[in-house]
Amino acid sequence: MLSKLFLGWVSAAALGLGFDGAADVARIREELRKKQPDAAARADDALTGGWLETLWQTAAQAQDDDARFAALLLAMQVSEFGTTQVCKEGRGKARDELLARFADDPKRMGELLRVSSTAETREAMLARTAHKGVKALCLWSEAAGYLSTMRREKLGEEAQKRLDVLMGLLRGEYKDELDSRGRRFGDVVEGRLRAMNDLAVGKVAPDIEGKDLDGAPFKLSDYRGKIVVLDFWGHW
Amino acid sequence: MYPHERSLVERLKDEPFALIGVNSDVDVEKLKGALKQENISWRSFWDGPKGTYGPIATSWGVNSWPTIYVLDETGTIRYVSARGPQLDEAVDTLLAELRAKQSGGK
Known part of the structure; x- marks a missing residue:
């Protein structure tokens, strides 16, 4: 039951649904950070440290992989928030444990990339995984970053070159691997x-x-x- | 989103204008209840049982919903991803262009 609840919460948060609370928290944090940066950092540490402690325990006591994964993913998400040492360490620990257990599981790695699409996460994932589908997800995550930049501004020469390489791989060697919606990367990239x-x-x-x-x-x-x-459109 | 779409359709019902949907719901029968409830009167392509990875959405490179294209009377894409007041403005601009062309041609 707990695992189901956790999963529901995490996926709702990942999809940005039913998660209005996060916007408020982010706004209040931002205000505090402007006015009293020291206090804001301490609050971050206290908040994150407390959450992480609970989540490590939950993960350690988890009865199945779903619950363990959900707790660790939530720890990742919680610590992605901040720039303090507590956050950095939390992020590192959550990532290491997630990769140690689930690096060859494309569904779960897709969820991890949604929560944390940083170069750091991608590189750690690529170093750990032996699964071709997971590698494809990492390539796509990097490409998606460039594609979203492109909507706002023209890419620099280096970035454009890198994007071409990524798209080439995804419509070539990795074309039969599946994205998080179950579509072949070949089709996704051709469409893009x-x-x-x-x-x-x-x-x-x-x-x-x-x-x-x-x-x-x-x-x-x-x-x-x-x-x-x-x-x-869709009705959901 | 629906209230805005409804008001757009209502406001322009006598203009050379159409709102055409591409719907990515998996279950079209379930959707029909919502159509009634939300008063969705505009026509939509149904993109099939594969939902968000249906053939139309995939070949149009759609990765987030809603995605909106605004086409002029020749079928040329004129705006991508216009939302809210920008969408109204985009449509009004094109309608004005069309009227100017038609009265100029007479």
């Missing part, structure tokens, strides 16, 4: 490249042929002559 090249502002949108929710066939191009808002 197409999105960058063919789905940019100024390009004519490729047609979509399909069926509506009642099963009636129609095409995007049926709406030529109108201004169209194309909305990829």
Whole structure:
């Protein structure tokens, strides 16, 4: 039961759902940090130290891998927050234990990368894992960082080169490995490249042929002559 | 998001405008209850039982939901990821362009 609760909490937090509390905590912390940086650091340490202590115990007493993983992942998440020594050590310990136990488990490593997508985590993971799917997740995590930067600004020459290498690997050697949603990286990367090249502002949108929710066939191009808002959505 | 979409559709119901969805729900029957409840009147492609990794979303490189493209009357992509008031502004700009073109052509 405990493990289920933990898992639910962690995945909800990871997805950013039902986690409004975190935004408030972050805001209050930020204010405190501006006004009284020393006090803020002490509060961070106290808070994080207390949480981590509980989580180490939970992990040590865990009855199965799900519960152990959830506790350690939460410890990772809690300590990702801060820059103090307690946080740094907590982060290191959580990462080491997660990798020691789960480095060849792509599902769990995917969750770890969602919580911590830093170069430090990726490099440690790559050094520990023997699983090709986990390696692919690390490559994608790095590529995703560049892709999200690209939305705001043009990449530097080095970064662009590195991104090309990563995309090349993911659509080549790693194309049959699966991302966290179960899609082949080959398809994901082709889609992304197409999105960058063919789905940019100024390009004519490729047609979509399909069926509506009642099963009636129609095409995007049926709406030529109108201004169209194309909305990829889901009810969740 | 729905209230904004509803108001956009309502406000522009007499304009050459369409909101077209690509829906990534796994279970379309379950979704139908929500359509009624949320008063979702616009037409959507259903991207199939694979949900968020359906063929349309994958080939359009969609990785987060909602993702929004705004197309002009020629099917050209004019805005990507416009949200909230920016989305209204984008659509209004294109509608004004279209009106100017049509009255200029007469």
